Amino acid sequence: MPSVVVAGIEKRFGDTVAVDDVTLEIAQGEFLTLLGPSGCGKSTLLRIIAGLEPQTSGSVSIDGRVVDHLRPKQRDIAMVFQSYALYPHMTVSQNMALPLVMRQLTLAQRLPLIGRFLPGSRGARAAIEARVREVAAALEIDHLLGRKPGQLSGGQRQRVAVGRAMVRHPRVFLMDEPLSNLDAKLRVQMRAEIKELHRRLGITFLYVTHDQAEAMTMSDRVAVMMEGELLQVAPPKTIYAAPADMRVATFIGSPRINLLGGVVRGDGAVEVPTAVLDVAAGLSAGSTVTVGLRPESLALVEVNGRDTFRGTVRAVEHLGADLFVHAEVEGAAEPVILRADPAAHDGLAYGDAVCFAPRPGAALLFDGEGRRTGLDVPAPCGPSPALGLRLDDAAFRAAGPMTVPRPVDQWR
């Protein structure tokens, strides 16, 4: 049974369509990231799943149960807000305890002073306190329990927000850009910690971000949204190597993918400015296509074959390990960017004539509507990958505090 099912969700604010007919299934224990530029409707979709915003149409189910009519509390979710939304007048420990206090104590037991002396109150409070301590220890914030949020750093606040979400055992963890307020270094570190947390809890995570590095490093699958529309849901590698849509291809990858206008020839090859590429377009002769070439799938070459581009160097960027060459190609709207080996091509300078060719099979073809085309294109929304076993809470406790190696930032 999938953990979360979003079926045909649409959300309108007056005339704006914030979420446009999104259908999505999230598997048990999966880490799924909603990725998209600012204003594409990620938060809105997340808030609809949380029950904070009513949808215009469509339906949300959690663990096989339709939750459309349920309030956030009854949906059994936990949420980390972008602003953390910690209660400024409560201590860290009170903040973290609140979800448990609200659920496990009666109204009378929650009363100030008197509540403490009601039957059962003491035991319940002690249990809550123990749980808060345990979670705080796992997040390494146990020394901060007595402080108020105003006395914490951004990173510490973020941990408290995660801790408040963790004290219960929610069915789904929802996170709305939880790292966007942190500095770059802390962001990379917290990325790894959240991923580790997911591994240990085994709970379904739905994570919203506009940062592709976060999406690529943390997720089992990435769902790319744009203008309210869900464009592709696939594992990070697939999103990068086989984008289903030109907008996905452009959004992911830095420097961005090169896009060249082309025409399908009679022999099935595609003619692009200064070169002819042998790709199986699967389209009739004369159709126009867009060819996408990632900078690292182009290589400087000496020989001049029919698939070789000819250009003039317009800029050279030395980034230490990489060398990016911007080459102006006659007939192309923008300079083509390609990655070269800095050791081999150190001498390149403005105005040099260069030849470069794509690696075999690297070219991505998009049709007139921007959809990926070609004979080897899979369906846009692939199945979710096999997932690891769900760890129980005992395993989580035994695992002790987090120590995670830094992830390799491979998707820069």
Next chain:
Amino acid sequence: MRLASLSMAGLDLRAGSVLGPARAEAVAGYGLAAPAFLLIVFLIFLPAFGVFVIAVTDWQFGARSLSFVGADNFVEMMDDATFRAAMFNTLLYVAVTVPATTMLGLGIALLIESGRSFRAFYRAAHFLPVMATLAAMAIAWEALLHPTIGLVNQLMGDLGLVRPNWLRDSALVLPTLMVIGIWQNLGLAMVLFLAGLKGIPRDLYEAADVDGADGWLDRLTTVTLPMLGPVSMFVSIIMALRAFEVFDTVRVLTQGGPGDASETLLHTLYVESFEFLRTGYGAAVTLVFLTIVVVLTLVQARVLDKRVHYT
């Protein structure tokens, strides 16, 4: 050497003279602060000092001579039944109107904020008394409260109730003035609370929803009231200051009567100074009043410093 220092001073635009730059900056600073400083001295400190000087004399307004009497005015105050009544009435007035205005203001603000329609109308309707001149409003109240032809008593009579003489009955006069005072300041409290409510981040309520505090009472106790803490403090101090200053209604409606039943500090002060022309004694009352107001203001400043932001 002399040439060098001269040219250096000449180059220093802030100085514009041969003074050192730090001195010159200080001079400029004092120069800029001087007008405000002089205003404060002439409009506040000197008059306050003048009041203090007069308070230890037996000067009567218009008299050509005066003599130093030390603390006599204050001693007399302690034995003065009118002053004691004024002090007691004022404290009672403050003790009743401040909590009442604050809580009613909060309640109305919460109601307006939770409703969807006519918000602007309700806001304006409740704020009108704050804007209106109280002396004029007091006359309207007098008409309303007239023992025989006033609207209030006509209604009471229609309902078969007693028709009290609101402003002439020594047991009723102070409560009546309190109601008018609450009516007048309610709008101000409400507007301040509305501003405070607007300042509560929406995601705190959403976090409360997710955390399970989603009933109205839980939302109120988890988010709204704690987040309004600083505003409430501010509102109650403002209300206390305004309540201590109650004067217009007393002057227009009761002149402190019947007997001393509605005598208040500011009214006593006015009567002593400008009707009985006992300026020395009036100044002594003023000092007492001033002390209360200054203490309240200091408390307010401290509280606001501490509690506006939760840190």
